[in-house]
Amino acid sequence: xxxxxxxxxxxxxxxxxxxxxxxxxxxxxxxxxxxxxxxxxxxxxxxxxxxxxxxxxxxxxxxxxxxxxxxxxxxxxxxxxxxxxxxxxxxxxxxxxxxxxxxxxxxxxxxxxxxxxxxxxxxxxxxxxxxxxxxxxxxxxxxxxxxxxxxxxxxxxxxxxxxxxxxxxxxxxxxxxxxxxxxxxxxxxxxxxxxxxxxxxxxxxxxxxxxxxxxxxxxxxxxxxxxxxxxxxxxxxxxxxxxxxxxxxxxxxxxxxxxxxxxxxxxx
Amino acid sequence: xxxxxxxxxxxxxxxxxxxxxxxxxxxxxxxxxxxxxxxxxxxxxxxxxxxxxxxxxxxxxxxxxxxxxxxxxxxxxxxxxxxxxxxxxxxxxxxxxxxxxxxxxxxxxxxxxxxxxxxxxxxxxxxxxxxxxxxxxxxxxxxxxxxxxxxxxxxxxxxxxxxxxxxxxxxxxxxxxxxxxxxxxxxxxxxxxxxxxxxxxxxxxxxxxxxxxxxxxxxxxxxxxxxxxxxxxxxxxxxxxxxxxxxxxxxxxxxxxxxxxxxxxxxxxxxxxxxxxxxx
Numbered sequence: 001x002x003x004x005x006x007x008x009x010x011x012x013x014x015x016x017x018x019x020x021x022x023x024x025x026x027x028x029x030x031x032x033x034x035x036x037x038x039x040x041x042x043x044x045x046x047x048x049x050x051x052x053x054x055x056x057x058x059x060x061x062x063x064x065x066x067x068x069x070x071x072x073x074x075x076x077x078x079x080x081x082x083x084x085x086x087x088x089x090x091x092x093x094x095x096x097x098x099x100x101x102x103x104x105x106x107x108x109x110x111x112x113x114x115x116x117x118x119x120x121x122x123x124x125x126x127x128x129x130x131x132x133x134x135x136x137x138x139x140x141x142x143x144x145x146x147x148x149x150x151x152x153x154x155x156x157x158x159x160x161x162x163x164x165x166x167x168x169x170x171x172x173x174x175x176x177x178x179x180x181x182x183x184x185x186x187x188x189x190x191x192x193x194x195x196x197x198x199x200x201x202x203x204x205x206x207x208x209x210x211x212x213x214x215x216x217x218x219x220x221x222x223x224x225x226x227x228x229x230x231x232x233x234x235x236x237x238x239x240x241x242x243x244x245x246x247x248x249x250x251x252x253x254x255x256x257x258x259x260x261x262x263x264x265x266x267x268x
Numbered sequence: 269x270x271x272x273x274x275x276x277x278x279x280x281x282x283x284x285x286x287x288x289x290x291x292x293x294x295x296x297x298x299x300x301x302x303x304x305x306x307x308x309x310x311x312x313x314x315x316x317x318x319x320x321x322x323x324x325x326x327x328x329x330x331x332x333x334x335x336x337x338x339x340x341x342x343x344x345x346x347x348x349x350x351x352x353x354x355x356x357x358x359x360x361x362x363x364x365x366x367x368x369x370x371x372x373x374x375x376x377x378x379x380x381x382x383x384x385x386x387x388x389x390x391x392x393x394x395x396x397x398x399x400x401x402x403x404x405x406x407x408x409x410x411x412x413x414x415x416x417x418x419x420x421x422x423x424x425x426x427x428x429x430x431x432x433x434x435x436x437x438x439x440x441x442x443x444x445x446x447x448x449x450x451x452x453x454x455x456x457x458x459x460x461x462x463x464x465x466x467x468x469x470x471x472x473x474x475x476x477x478x479x480x481x482x483x484x485x486x487x488x489x490x491x492x493x494x495x496x497x498x499x500x501x502x503x504x505x506x507x508x509x510x511x512x513x514x515x516x517x518x519x520x521x522x523x524x525x526x527x528x529x530x531x532x533x534x535x536x537x538x539x540x541x542x543x544x545x546x547x548x
Contacts, residue, residue: 134365166365169407215360221323222361225353226374226421227345233379237372237386 010132016245017059017130022139024246029127031257036119040264045115047260052119052126059130069125070118077117084110137162142240155231163219171212178207272429272461273297273320273351277329280315289315290326291484297463299428302455304472304492305465307481308506316481317433317465321351334428349378352422354435358414362406367398367417370406374425385424392420395458396450412443416450423454429461430454436466444468469496469510473531480505497528512536519543 012018017025032051039045056066070077084106091104128136141158148154179189182203189200273296280290289312297303307313318324319331322338333351336343352374355361364370368389375385393399396416401409406417415435422430432451436444448471455462464471472478478495480488482505488495496502499509499517509517512533516526519540524547530539 132365134369162365163363166363169405170359173407215357218355218357218360219363222353222355223363223373225321225323225348226363227348227377227425228373229345229377235376235379235381235385237369237376237382237389239382 011059011061011065011129012132013060013130015058015060015130017055017126019245020249021240021242021246022131022135023143023240024242024249025127025131026136026139026143027250028253029124031253032123033120035257035260036116036123038261038264039112039116041266041268043268044260044263045112047256047263048119049115051256052123055123055126059126061126061129065129066122066125070121073117073121077114080113080117081110084113133165134162137165138236138238138240155234159231167212167215170215171208174211175204175208178204270299271296271334272299272301273331273333273463275316275319275326275329275331278316278319278326278331279328280319280324280326282315288484290319292329293481293484293486294329295479295486295489297429297461299461300455300459301476302452302462302474303464303477303479304475305463305479305481306467306469306472306507308467311481311505312484313465313481314433315484317353317431317463320429320431320463321348321353323353345378349374349425350427351429351431352425352427354415354418354422354430354432356434356437358411358418358438359407361418362414362421365405367393367404367406367409368402370417371420371424374421378425388424388426389420392423395423395454396420410443411439412446415439415443415447419447419450419454427460429463431463431465433465434467435464436468436471444471467507469508472496473510480507482506492531493529496531499528516540 020028032048035051036048039048056063085102086100086106088106088109089101089103090106091108093101093103094107095102131139137158140161141154144152144154183189187200187203189197189204191197192200275293275295278290278293279288281288291312293312293316305313305316315324319326319338320333322331322344325331325339331338333347336347338347362370363373371389371392372385375388380388390399390402393402396419398413398416398420401413401417406414409417418435419430430451432447436447439447451462451464452474454460464475466472472492472495475492478488478490478492479486480495480502487505488498488501496509496513499513502509508514510531512531512535513528516528516530516536516539520526520528524543526543527539530536
């Protein structure tokens, strides 16, 4: 059951969206977010929606998967919609009940806010759908490389991230084993109220942590034995290189971002 | 034959431990040899293995790899590049999410250029017979396969010697066979010195040399035939002898003179057949 957890929910594929350099995808996503927050009217939102639909098409990700990504934030979306709908004054008033009002501005703000959250989530999900967690880590290391000058431990952070990713399946497997072992000793993991269930987690977490520390120790020795001595003088098997398609994609993304920014300023 | 690893009167006590883990170990491991170190738990065999590439440093005495003293910190990378180490738990020594990335880890650390890394990764995976798993996720492989990946990861450093610290202890018989035959082939075909630490007697059968450790000392040293025929002494150190030798020894005790150096099943069967023929 724990095995069902997928991380980064990467959909392997060989589309243009998959082939783009992961750094390009991070930059494009950043541009997309900037554009999204400067969108301010029906026209600019329409452009954003068109961009997203086009990218999803290009990435060949099933639309169902995009919608599924929204499920965890459903509560936030509904909450935002309700708040904006009933508590925004201004414009023509359609409805009033006590302190709750529904106004023209309210409807518009609610609609835009909901759209913005949905587009934000779906856009970033599209990036993780088309990029494996490992290439994302590599891309981040490469993009943040300049920060090394300010003594930000970029290499160390990215190494930690990729090791964390590497050990997720191993630790999940181990958790499963410990749970079975504790169940075999008569532990009741499912029954009882919230407090009891939280308490039932302790005999799972303690051995899990102990073993994680032991693993970390062994892994550190194994890494040292393979001549690991930090990021200095390190080369890579796969070197990230921008291709022509990356420059094109960035140029198109940049132009759209500027357009949406201008449209937003104009209130369209 | 030149000397690969030389230990001279090595003493070592773990911090807080009452008795020393190594109590005066002196041994020279020859280049190109397949050496097996046997011993029960706590005999110091794993500690000795960790001395071989400066994971642990001796309190007294010295260890040198191809003439380089392991206590010299400037030589640390050079020593570790020459002596690769494979550990017991396959899960705790695989660093990356993809097989090829993991094998590339050591050459990446050594600053090898990308195309050369590619060549080394492919050659190493080929040497351990895992070519087809280049882009697989390591956690989905079997134990034996994971250990072979770990061996490939070490091979990519182009080492002269591989130390396997109980690398077969957590594997099923199939995985153990896979790993052993891989290591034997590397020893024979590429002339890589192998130091295999184990407590499985039968893994020592076709070694060039067997060292038996007990209480932090080397108590026996010789060819497998020499060592295993000293049945009583092996039992005293808490080790069981291989089943074939066990059988021959019992026959001896029951009044049927037998040679005790027939290690493989075939040799053992021949020895018994000969003895029966002699008896008429």
